[in-house]
Amino acid sequence: MSGSIFSIFDIGARAMYAQQTALNVTGQNIANANTESYVRQRAELREAESINSSPGQLGMGVKVEEIIRIKDDFTDYQLRKELQSMGYFDTKSGILEQLENVFNEPSDNGLNSVISEFYDSLEDLSNHPETYSARVMVKEQAEALVDVFNSTKNSLSELKSNINESITYNVSEINSITGEIAELNDQIVRAEVGGLQNANDLRNQRDALVRELSEMGDIYVNEGNDNLLYIQMGDQVLVSGVHQIELQTTTTSDGSVQIETAYGETLNVKNGSLKAMIEMRDEVIQKYSDDLDTLANSIITEFNKVHAGGIGLTQYQNITSENGAQSATVPLINAGLDFDVTGGEFSLSLYDQDGNLKSETLITVNPFADSLNDIAADINSISGFSASVTADNKLSIVTSASSDKFSFVADSDHSADTSNFLMAMGLNTFFGGKDATSIKVADNIVNDVNKIATGQTMAPGDNSNILQLIATRDLSETQGATFEDYYSSMIGNLGVEQQVNTQRLETQNLIVSTLEDRQQSESGVSFDDEAVNLLRYQRGYQAASKFIQVVDGLINTLIQMI
Amino acid sequence: MLDRITNTMKVNRTLSYLANNMNSMQKTQEQISSGKMIRVASDDPIGAIQSMNLSNSIKKVEQYSKNIDNGISFLEHTSSVLTQIEDVLVEIKTIAENAASDVTTSAERSAFAFQVDQMLEELIQAANSKYEGKFIFGGTETLSGTAANSAPFNIVMSGSSIASVIQNPKGIDGEIKRLVGDGKYVTINIAGDDVFQPNGEGGINDIFQTIIDLRENLRANDSDQIEQRISELDEEYDSLVGQNTLAGSKVVRMELISDQLEDLKVIHKEHLSTIEDTDLAEAIMRLQTQEVTLQATLDASSRILQQSLLDYI
Numbered sequence: 001m002s003g004s005i006f007s008i009f010d011i012g013a014r015a016m017y018a019q020q021t022a023l024n025v026t027g028q029n030i031a032n033a034n035t036e037s038y039v040r041q042r043a044e045l046r047e048a049e050s051i052n053s054s055p056g057q058l059g060m061g062v063k064v065e066e067i068i069r070i071k072d073d074f075t076d077y078q079l080r081k082e083l084q085s086m087g088y089f090d091t092k093s094g095i096l097e098q099l100e101n102v103f104n105e106p107s108d109n110g111l112n113s114v115i116s117e118f119y120d121s122l123e124d125l126s127n128h129p130e131t132y133s134a135r136v137m138v139k140e141q142a143e144a145l146v147d148v149f150n151s152t153k154n155s156l157s158e159l160k161s162n163i164n165e166s167i168t169y170n171v172s173e174i175n176s177i178t179g180e181i182a183e184l185n186d187q188i189v190r191a192e193v194g195g196l197q198n199a200n201d202l203r204n205q206r207d208a209l210v211r212e213l214s215e216m217g218d219i220y221v222n223e224g225n226d227n228l229l230y231i232q233m234g235d236q237v238l239v240s241g242v243h244q245i246e247l248q249t250t251t252t253s254d255g256s257v258q259i260e261t262a263y264g265e266t267l268n269v270k271n272g273s274l275k276a277m278i279e280m281r282d283e284v285i286q287k288y289s290d291d292l293d294t295l296a297n298s299i300i301t302e303f304n305k306v307h308a309g310g311i312g313l314t315q316y317q318n319i320t321s322e323n324g325a326q327s328a329t330v331p332l333i334n335a336g337l338d339f340d341v342t343g344g345e346f347s348l349s350l351y352d353q354d355g356n357l358k359s360e361t362l363i364t365v366n367p368f369a370d371s372l373n374d375i376a377a378d379i380n381s382i383s384g385f386s387a388s389v390t391a392d393n394k395l396s397i398v399t400s401a402s403s404d405k406f407s408f409v410a411d412s413d414h415s416a417d418t419s420n421f422l423m424a425m426g427l428n429t430f431f432g433g434k435d436a437t438s439i440k441v442a443d444n445i446v447n448d449v450n451k452i453a454t455g456q457t458m459a460p461g462d463n464s465n466i467l468q469l470i471a472t473r474d475l476s477e478t479q480g481a482t483f484e485d486y487y488s489s490m491i492g493n494l495g496v497e498q499q500v501n502t503q504r505l506e507t508q509n510l511i512v513s514t515l516e517d518r519q520q521s522e523s524g525v526s527f528d529d530e531a532v533n534l535l536r537y538q539r540g541y542q543a544a545s546k547f548i549q550v551v552d553g554l555i556n557t558l559i560q561m562i
Numbered sequence: 563m564l565d566r567i568t569n570t571m572k573v574n575r576t577l578s579y580l581a582n583n584m585n586s587m588q589k590t591q592e593q594i595s596s597g598k599m600i601r602v603a604s605d606d607p608i609g610a611i612q613s614m615n616l617s618n619s620i621k622k623v624e625q626y627s628k629n630i631d632n633g634i635s636f637l638e639h640t641s642s643v644l645t646q647i648e649d650v651l652v653e654i655k656t657i658a659e660n661a662a663s664d665v666t667t668s669a670e671r672s673a674f675a676f677q678v679d680q681m682l683e684e685l686i687q688a689a690n691s692k693y694e695g696k697f698i699f700g701g702t703e704t705l706s707g708t709a710a711n712s713a714p715f716n717i718v719m720s721g722s723s724i725a726s727v728i729q730n731p732k733g734i735d736g737e738i739k740r741l742v743g744d745g746k747y748v749t750i751n752i753a754g755d756d757v758f759q760p761n762g763e764g765g766i767n768d769i770f771q772t773i774i775d776l777r778e779n780l781r782a783n784d785s786d787q788i789e790q791r792i793s794e795l796d797e798e799y800d801s802l803v804g805q806n807t808l809a810g811s812k813v814v815r816m817e818l819i820s821d822q823l824e825d826l827k828v829i830h831k832e833h834l835s836t837i838e839d840t841d842l843a844e845a846i847m848r849l850q851t852q853e854v855t856l857q858a859t860l861d862a863s864s865r866i867l868q869q870s871l872l873d874y875i
């Protein structure tokens with residue numbers, strides 16, 4: 001016995017309802033064609049459960065089983081992975097670009113030019129050692145060199161502190177994202193309870209947040225059977241179901257921001273923009289900063305060594321050393337000087353006001369036995385000299401007669417200091433300081449440019465020492481390179497680093513955009529598709545209506561018979 | 563191969579193609595308008611290093627040329643003073659030759675003695691002459707200090723006439739060098755004692771002593787000794803010419819180095835230019851190609867984006 005004629009009506013009604021729902025979904029797709037992170041949906045039409053009858057089961061028409069999102073989970077997974085690397089290269093590229101701008105090479109006002117101009121001014125002085133203006137030029141060019149060192153170092157520190165701020169900002173961003181994901185987890189579970197509903201829009205929102213998170217760090221995403229998303233960064237769980245675990249930041253004593261888990265352990269980020277920031281701050285910028293210090297230290301060392309063995313146009317009536325020891329009573333080797341003192345000797349030559357030699361004394365330095373006090377006592381015992389150690393452990397030497405002058409060079413054979421004591425203490429040196437931050441033109445030079453040690457004798461036209469100072473330019477003492485070669489290879493390294501990074505970023509962008517295309521191809525809305533669907537469901541709806549019309553005719557016929 | 567091309571994909575791709583085209587055009591524009599291929603080291607790391615090294619080399623060479631010019635003018639001045647001294651010596655010799663003649667009377671000889679005395683003063687003045695405020699023949703003692711006898715050559719008077727000429731006790735033999743190349747130096751001064759008193763004050767070939775002696779011989783009317791002085795003057799004149807030739811040869815050597823440096827500078831500059839300067843013709847051609855590509859992309863995009871089934875249903 002077949003079903004009643006009225007039950008055939010129901011098939012038509014269900015069919016119309018199903019086509020209508022499908023049209024609704026098509027409308028939703030078209031409406032959201034340009035919505036970011038929207039995933040196209042489809043109404044899944046199924047045969048309705050049939051009923052048993054004679055001669056066999058009778059179909060009951062169609063029903064909409066569920067509305068699903070059309071997407072490929074594996075593409076999502078791959079995209080999340082690749083976005084991590086993209087975030088890493090992208091952030092690194094931005095910071096490297098800033099680093100290149102800090103060094104500003106090749107240009108006419110970077111360190112390279114300033115070094116070159118400084119040496120040019122020295123050569124001018126070698127042509128005119130007697131001339132005051134040539135000396136002032138050397139001082140000015142040295143100040144410019146020092147300024148570039150100081151400001152470059154300063155910019156590097158600023159770059160680091162900017163990165164620290166970014167890390168703090170990113171961590172708070174991560175916390176806000178994971179908070180939202182935990183909240184969405186909760187909403188999705190509530191919406192999908194009983195398994196009848198798909199919370200498609202909430203899931204879209206959640207996917208967009210996960211995607212955002214992927215660019216920041218190495219995250220691991222796992223959707224449990226309970227429809228909850230579990231998210232981990234490194235070893236740290238950030239979202240566990242409806243619970244969020246916040247990351248913390250702490251600032252270390254040197255001002256660098258560290259990321260910590262809720263339990264106070266340092267979080268080791270292995271990818272994404274956070275890794276790039278930490279790596280750039282702790283390794284790359286640090287390396288260039290150290291290299292700059294090495295260069296400054298090398299210039300100070302080589303230049304001062306030669307300068308300490310020379311004589312200026314005017315000699316010293318009194319001098320206080322540029323550097324101080326940490327202790328004046330322990331042997332010099334342990335006195336905490338920035339430069340090493342070796343066993344050797346230096347001379348003190350005393351002259352009257354007309355430049356006639358009064359005495360020449362050799363002071364022997366044994367760094368393992370002599371303390372700064374011992375050396376001061378040695379000098380003090382020379383007739384015509386008085387030497388003392390100041391409160392900040394600097395050595396102060398003054399001639400007893402105010403008309404007497406002295407130099408640190410032996411008048412007889414022009415021999416210079418062999419102990420490095422003068423250079424280490426900063427006596428008759430050109431530069432002060434020890435690295436790119438502390439480098440400066442020595443006070444003695446700033447106060448009196450005639451103290452620039454041009455000669456090795458008292459003769460005003462003697463330019464032998466300045467020629468030796470110029471020769472420091474060709475010394476390969478900075479890790480086996482000259483100052484200029486060392487610096488240009490630094491810049492070359494930086495350029496290569498950025499170039500390689502740019503290439504890798506381009507490759508990574510290509511990978512990501514391929515995956516995004518694949519994702520779009522699967523999940524994006526195509527107007528052509530939807531146009532076809534529109535027609536399809538319209539026709540379906542029309543046919544179902546026609547069907548009802550026919551059934552209605554049948555019933556009408558039946559009624560007429562009565 | 564992708565199954566479906568969606569609307570968003572078409573839009574995104576169009577945008578990314580356009581962005582790529584615009585990026586390369588912007589790069590080309592930057593290269594054309596700045597005239598430089600390398601703005602930051604990563605544009606061409608090797609080129610950047612070379613460019614830094616080359617610009618320093620060029621500056622170095624320019625500075626060496628400056629050092630050489632300075633050295634040459636010092637030497638040329640030295641040479642002109644030496645020529646002037648040669649002339650004085652020739653004059654003195656002429657006087658001595660006239661005085662040596664048997665017909666010259668003692669009155670004439672004392673008049674000659676007066677003339678010689680004048681010339682001695684001229685000679686000392688020349689020996690202490692300065693260039694740019696610095697003694698030429700003072701070695702490294704280029705300035706007169708507060709000490710006694712701090713000029714290169716100092717007069718010791720006996721009564722109203724010059725008894726002897728003594729050197730600056732601090733020495734006048736210091737060498738002054740100019741840096742003319744990497745580690746290459748040229749001594750630019752002629753030591754004063756080599757010219758005037760090669761064997762010390764009052765020694766053999768001490769020009770001043772010879773002239774003082776000549777003056778005394780003239781006053782004493784001693785013609786034999788005058789002959790002796792003439793032969794001494796001949797020797798001294800020869801050695802003076804030798805020193806002048808030395809100065810001249812140094813000028814020639816430095817001019818030669820200067821020419822080489824000039825060549826080097828041109829080579830460096832050309833090299834630098836090939837590394838960092840934009841080849842304008844090439845860049846403009848490239849810009850045009852990029853323009854055509856951009857135009858084509860825009861054209862293709864506008865056609866593809868317009869196509870939709872919606873227009874037909």
